[in-house]
Amino acid sequence: MSGRRIAHIRGEKMSAYFDLSEEERLIQQTARDFADSEVAPMAAENDANGQFPRGLVEKLAKLGFMGMLIPEQYGGSNAGNFALVLALEEINRACASTGVTMSVHNSLASSPIVGFANEETKKKYLPKMAKGELLGAYALSEASAGSDAASLQARAVKDGNEYVLNGTKSWITSGAEADLFVVMLRTDPSERAKGISAFAVERDTNGFSVGKKENKLGLRASSTVQLIFEDARVPAENMLGSEGEGFKIAMWTLDGGRIGIGTQAVGIAQACLDASVSYAKEREQFGKLIGEFQAIQWKIADMAMNIEAARLMIYRAARLRDRKEPHTKEAAMAKLFASEMANRAAREAVQIYGGAGYLKDSSVERYFRDVRITEIYEGTSEIHRIVISRFLLKN
Amino acid sequence: MKIGVLVKNVPDTETKIRLTADKQGIETQGVKYVMNTYDEFAVEEALKIRERLQDGTTVTAITLGPERVVETLRTALAMGADEAIHVDDPAFEGGDSLTNARIIARVVEPMGLDLILGGKQGIDYDAAQTCSALAEALGTAQALIAVELKWSEDNQSLEVRRRIEGGDEIVHVKLPAVISCEKGLNEPRYASLPGIMKAKKKEIKKVDLTGVGLDSAEVGASGSATRVVGYSPLSERPECRILEGEPVEIVKELVRALREDAKVL
Amino acid sequence: MTNDILVFAEVREGSFKRINAELVSAASVLVDKLGGVVHIAVLGGAVDGAVEEARSYATGKVYVVKSDVLDSYSTQGFASGLEAVLKECDPAIVLFGATAMGKDLSTRVAARARGSLMTDCTELDVEDGALKAKRPVYSGKAYADVITTKATIKMASLRPNIYPAAQKTGNLADVAEVSLPITLDQIGAMVKEIVVTSAGRKDVTEAEIIVAGGRSLKSEDNFKILEELADVLGASVGASRAAVDAGYAPHSRQVGQTGKVVNPKLYIACGISGAIQHLVGMRTSKVIVAINKDPNAPIFQHANYGIVGDLFEIVPIMTQQFKELLAS
Numbered sequence: 001m002s003g004r005r006i007a008h009i010r011g012e013k014m015s016a017y018f019d020l021s022e023e024e025r026l027i028q029q030t031a032r033d034f035a036d037s038e039v040a041p042m043a044a045e046n047d048a049n050g051q052f053p054r055g056l057v058e059k060l061a062k063l064g065f066m067g068m069l070i071p072e073q074y075g076g077s078n079a080g081n082f083a084l085v086l087a088l089e090e091i092n093r094a095c096a097s098t099g100v101t102m103s104v105h106n107s108l109a110s111s112p113i114v115g116f117a118n119e120e121t122k123k124k125y126l127p128k129m130a131k132g133e134l135l136g137a138y139a140l141s142e143a144s145a146g147s148d149a150a151s152l153q154a155r156a157v158k159d160g161n162e163y164v165l166n167g168t169k170s171w172i173t174s175g176a177e178a179d180l181f182v183v184m185l186r187t188d189p190s191e192r193a194k195g196i197s198a199f200a201v202e203r204d205t206n207g208f209s210v211g212k213k214e215n216k217l218g219l220r221a222s223s224t225v226q227l228i229f230e231d232a233r234v235p236a237e238n239m240l241g242s243e244g245e246g247f248k249i250a251m252w253t254l255d256g257g258r259i260g261i262g263t264q265a266v267g268i269a270q271a272c273l274d275a276s277v278s279y280a281k282e283r284e285q286f287g288k289l290i291g292e293f294q295a296i297q298w299k300i301a302d303m304a305m306n307i308e309a310a311r312l313m314i315y316r317a318a319r320l321r322d323r324k325e326p327h328t329k330e331a332a333m334a335k336l337f338a339s340e341m342a343n344r345a346a347r348e349a350v351q352i353y354g355g356a357g358y359l360k361d362s363s364v365e366r367y368f369r370d371v372r373i374t375e376i377y378e379g380t381s382e383i384h385r386i387v388i389s390r391f392l393l394k395n
Numbered sequence: 396m397k398i399g400v401l402v403k404n405v406p407d408t409e410t411k412i413r414l415t416a417d418k419q420g421i422e423t424q425g426v427k428y429v430m431n432t433y434d435e436f437a438v439e440e441a442l443k444i445r446e447r448l449q450d451g452t453t454v455t456a457i458t459l460g461p462e463r464v465v466e467t468l469r470t471a472l473a474m475g476a477d478e479a480i481h482v483d484d485p486a487f488e489g490g491d492s493l494t495n496a497r498i499i500a501r502v503v504e505p506m507g508l509d510l511i512l513g514g515k516q517g518i519d520y521d522a523a524q525t526c527s528a529l530a531e532a533l534g535t536a537q538a539l540i541a542v543e544l545k546w547s548e549d550n551q552s553l554e555v556r557r558r559i560e561g562g563d564e565i566v567h568v569k570l571p572a573v574i575s576c577e578k579g580l581n582e583p584r585y586a587s588l589p590g591i592m593k594a595k596k597k598e599i600k601k602v603d604l605t606g607v608g609l610d611s612a613e614v615g616a617s618g619s620a621t622r623v624v625g626y627s628p629l630s631e632r633p634e635c636r637i638l639e640g641e642p643v644e645i646v647k648e649l650v651r652a653l654r655e656d657a658k659v660l
Numbered sequence: 661m662t663n664d665i666l667v668f669a670e671v672r673e674g675s676f677k678r679i680n681a682e683l684v685s686a687a688s689v690l691v692d693k694l695g696g697v698v699h700i701a702v703l704g705g706a707v708d709g710a711v712e713e714a715r716s717y718a719t720g721k722v723y724v725v726k727s728d729v730l731d732s733y734s735t736q737g738f739a740s741g742l743e744a745v746l747k748e749c750d751p752a753i754v755l756f757g758a759t760a761m762g763k764d765l766s767t768r769v770a771a772r773a774r775g776s777l778m779t780d781c782t783e784l785d786v787e788d789g790a791l792k793a794k795r796p797v798y799s800g801k802a803y804a805d806v807i808t809t810k811a812t813i814k815m816a817s818l819r820p821n822i823y824p825a826a827q828k829t830g831n832l833a834d835v836a837e838v839s840l841p842i843t844l845d846q847i848g849a850m851v852k853e854i855v856v857t858s859a860g861r862k863d864v865t866e867a868e869i870i871v872a873g874g875r876s877l878k879s880e881d882n883f884k885i886l887e888e889l890a891d892v893l894g895a896s897v898g899a900s901r902a903a904v905d906a907g908y909a910p911h912s913r914q915v916g917q918t919g920k921v922v923n924p925k926l927y928i929a930c931g932i933s934g935a936i937q938h939l940v941g942m943r944t945s946k947v948i949v950a951i952n953k954d955p956n957a958p959i960f961q962h963a964n965y966g967i968v969g970d971l972f973e974i975v976p977i978m979t980q981q982f983k984e985l986l987a988s
Contacts, residue, residue, distance in 0.1 A: 406798070562856040
């Protein structure tokens with residue numbers, strides 16, 4: 001941790017959406033220093049071993065990074081979505097697996113509890129989530145319900161003052177390590193979206209088990225599992241909001257999660273840019289640095305430009321969410337743009353590295369694999385295009 | 396205990412230093428300013444003492460400089476300092492270390508501090524004078540380049556381990572004292588989010604020339620006895636001669652070159 | 661105020677340190693322009709041997725403050741003693757070594773005397789009564805040219821190993837005894853003990869030749885290879901931060917921004933990449949030799965001689981050849 005610094009960038013003027021306050025600058029710098037000193041050095045090894053960075057999560061919690069959307073009365077820092085974006089970009093730049101763990105915990109797990117749980121449930125879980133003692137996850141998708149989330153089938157049936165849960169959830173990030181799950185289940189089979197309710201489910205629940213870890217292309221230090229409910233029982237107070245509100249809650253939550261994944265894409269793309277610039281200044285062919293060839297220069301210029309554009313779109317969406325203004329369209333646009341440009345960036349980074357970029361030894365190889373999922377999860381690019389077009393074509 | 400910590404806002408160590416065309420200064424455009432590396436150890440040590448004593452000990456961060464230095468005070472507050480003092484006035488411009496130390500002494504004297512910690516030197520000017528000059532102005536004990544502090548039972552005195560050539564000196568110090576900090580003293584903490592949010596509510600007191608009670612002739616360039624007249628870059632080394640051949644031949648040639656060409660052996 | 665220069669002689673464990681001769685050499689150049697003489701101040705408890713040494717370097721007097729109170733170094737004790745010497749001597753300029761002791765004392769005395777002070781200078785000159793200095797700034801990335809602006813007493817601390825050691829004058833200067841005004845109970849901090857950490861070899865900051873190793877040494881044990889070469893050359897052993905952080909070398913050997921700044925006439929960098937943080941610690945070395953497997957290592961841009969090769973192969977050959985050379 002020696003040599004860390006808190007920096008102030010001089011001479012840059014940006015508009016109200018994009019200016020960072022003093023606190024936001026400090027938050028960004030702490031995240032940056034932490035990412036460089038502690039997250040980045042472990043990233044390659046964790047990816048190779050499929051090793052979840054438990055120690056890092058604890059350290060992130062100690063610094064307050066696991067309670068950024070939790071109000072101070074529950075032990076959180078209430079830093080907000082914009083600050084979360086600043087921190088997530090740095091963490092993802094160092095290690096996307098650690099980044100998604102932090103993103104899901106804050107945006108998809110703690111946030112809906114803050115927004116929709118009753119007071120007892122909030123008091124029960126939020127302080128521990130802020131401290132990192134409970135790691136949060138989010139379960140909406142099922143094997144047969146991906147993009148068509150509203151068709152989900154896992155059931156929750158009221159029985160006295162409990163609900164009995166049955167069914168399977170798929171594609172659950174952090175599922176192998178998480179302690180608390182925000183789960184969407186069907187309480188009314190006669191309705192579609194309106195028949196879904198949201199619950200906070202503890203890992204230590206009878207009848208609730210976690211399936212095997214999926215063997216993924218990327219984000220290999222983050223676990224992706226199935227959740228299996230076999231007559232699992234949760235107290236009725238653990239419902240978030242009321243019966244039938246679950247889908248609305250899920251979508252509202254995903255608006256925030258989307259901003260997080262867009263940020264992940266920006267972070268990974270920034271890592272690609274940093275690696276590309278560094279290589280262009282080192283590698284020589286035909287008697288000069290490859291950075292002196294126009295082909296490489298253009299690739300780098302495009303990468304930088306697209307990252308800048310994506311970052312500013314993310315910033316705007318985050319500011320809107322913090323102001324509690326409508327932001328679904330902006331979040332969708334930002335996530336879509338960021339994920340697509342980041343995949344291009346990773347492809348170009350590997351290209352710039354040439355053969356070396358194809359080796360497990362190089363970091364760009366990992367970026368290339370990690371970034372692919374950003375065009376798929378938290379809404380595929382295709383779904384986002386539909387979401388965006390609806391805003392424009394609806395009467 | 397009342398602890399004061401001197402902090403300075405300086406260009407980041409990673410900064411590529413470029414001189415202005417007229418060689419009168421360095422290019423500041425795009426330069427990242429940070430808390431002086433060695434001051435981080437000072438802030439951390441003060442916080443550790445407060446945590447150990449748990450007796451209402453206060454930590455006050457103090458800095459002298461233009462508006463951009465406030466960021467460094469915020470950082471100190473975010474790390475956990477209780478309050479901060481920003482000493483600034485246009486009249487202070489151009490002041491050298493001895494002059495600035497006298498200004499800080501004026502600010503600090505009425506506070507009745509038991510201990511003042513600072514970094515061993517500012518990584519911009521590398522003068523390493525402020526802590527010692529401050530101790531002189533306050534008439535207190537000093538110990539510089541501390542790598543370890545061992546406190547007495549009553550916390551009224553301590554043993555400071557400091558780096559000297561070929562070893563360490565153990566200095567016995569009685570409070571009040573000024574101590575400058577060296578790398579290895581501790582591991583500075585990150586400014587945590589709760590710390591950053593709490594820092595928003597902490598006070599930064601401003602002190603100007605009138606507040607300091609000095610005449611403008613005693614401060615700044617007019618009060619200083621030294622002045623920087625210009626900067627020069629490091630002289631270029633002649634191009635490196637890569638020796639080629641079989642290892643034994645290479646070394647033979649190196650030995651010859653060191654003796655006959657470079658004349659260092 | 662006279663036109664004389666006073667040199668503060670650093671004495672450690674009764675020994676008259678080499679830096680003092682360098683200070684006299686710098687002072688001699690300056691007094692030629694000022695038209696004065698070079699005095700030397702010796703302070704301490706058991707200083708007789710040091711005083712005799714000083715007498716063969718001073719062209720003016722040797723001012724001695726001898727007292728039990730000064731047996732161990734203390735800032736306030738020595739500052740008080742030197743202050744008393746200044747009253748007697750009234751020099752225009754006072755020179756110190758930019759050593760741990762010199763930097764500790766010089767600021768205190770300069771502040772007390774309301775004079776000027778320029779630390780860690782690599783060049784000194786006088787011009788129209790002002791003292792000019794060149795000194796490294798920004799962690800050694802540039803030099804600042806500094807000048808004194810007032811007629812007050814001028815002080816400077818000099819970086820070791822830059823000026824040559826002065827020759828002895830061939831005479832013995834007179835001694836002037838000055839009494840120490842301060843008493844023990846007025847002193848707030850005093851050296852209790854000195855712990856030697858480098859085993860016998862000179863500290864890197866005082867070495868004329870340094871053999872340094874980076875992380876490529878791969879183990880603490882492997883540093884023995886460098887030590888063997890250092891033994892033959894009478895050199896000290898240095899290390900990069902990466903090597904120290906990995907536990908291959910103690911922090912006392914670390915050369916660089918967060919380590920020590922060195923100025924030897926020969927620096928042999930073995931398996932050191934040459935990151936800027938290391939460079940700023942050894943950049944002013946007269947001659948730099950770099951040995952590294954990577955032909956693109958930045959160190960080659962800052963060395964006089966480069967060998968692209970395996971240090972484990974090259975260094976032992978160097979040891980062998982230097983051994984043969986010194987034997988002949």
